């Protein structure tokens with residue numbers, strides 16, 4: 001039995017909720033869970049240097065197969081020694097498989113059993129992605145954790161459509177497992193789908209768990225459904241997954257969604273939100289969102305968040321950051337991006353501490369009281 005590339009160690013279960021304290025060990029280090037993973041779609045977490053990401057406690061970051069396949073090409077990244085070498089990041093890297101990005105970015109032509117035909121969103125060129133092609137690209141990129149090639153169906157699609165979709169996604173997952181060249185150094189996760197349908201989530205989970213992946217992602221969420229609907233799906237989906245393997249909720253999220261996902265047994269999260277809203281001057285604070293570009297902050301010489309200990313909050317004021325954003329000074333985006341990423345990574349640190357002391361529900365109540 002070869003040692004798998006990624007192993008999960010469940011350290012402690014919260015007494016009052018489904019939350020778990022754990023650690024995930026990868027070829028590039030061991031990281032505490034629950035964890036938030038900053039998104040670096042094109043091999044860069046926008047505006048952040050690797051040293052800054054390390055300083056704020058980021059362990060695993062994301063990159064996207066679809067984007068890197070188009071530019072600069074997986075062969076170039078492989079020639080550079082793989083993503084870690086190429087982007088000078090020696091901690092964890094997870095690559096998404098391209099399925100979701102194709103559906104959300106490219107002009108779709110059609111989905112067949114073989115794979116997905118579509119147009120390159122940059123130049124309209126006809127392209128084709130199959131499970132085998134996506135896995136080959138992820139093998140070349142060299143991420144520690146790879147996603148299976150899946151279809152993320154619209155949450156509100158019909159039962160029949162989603163049933164056909166998850167059955168094909170499970171066949172794609174099996175094809176991906178067979179095509180995977182480096183299982184000893186790269187862990188391939190299965191992605192559970194099924195929309196809002198309990199029976200389909202059960203069928204998808206059953207199919208994927210029988211293929212014995214080293215970890216499982218929960219897909220098909222954070223695609224426009226309400227937070228209540230997402231939490232309801234999590235309520236019946238996480239218990240279907242093996243306790244001794246990591247669970248990754250894709251594309252989530254906001255501070256409240258992170259807490260509610262942890263409570264329902266999720267270990268890993270990713271979202272572009274912190275860096276995306278930072279670029280238009282919206283900051284996450286313990287008292288909710290703060291749009292620092294607003295005129296009311298022009299002479300506000302307090303930090304973005306008086307309870308935050310990040311580089312931006314220790315050294316700069318709302319007035320200065322607002323000035324930078326208003327004058328299109330790039331340093332402004334760097335400060336808001338740094339702060340938002342730090343805010344979510346620090347939130348995960350607080351959540352892990354709360355699980356350790358069995359006071360996660362109290363922490364949730366305190367957090368929501370202030371966050372609004």
Ligand SMILES: CNc1nc2cc3c(=O)[nH]c(N)nc3c(CCN)c2[nH]1
Nearest residue numbers: 097099100152219220221222250251
């Ligand atoms: C922002 N919301 C969101 N929902 C997702 C679902 C999938 C999903 O169902 N499958 C895959 N492969 N990726 C997803 C992603 C991208 C995660 N970086 C999602 N993002």
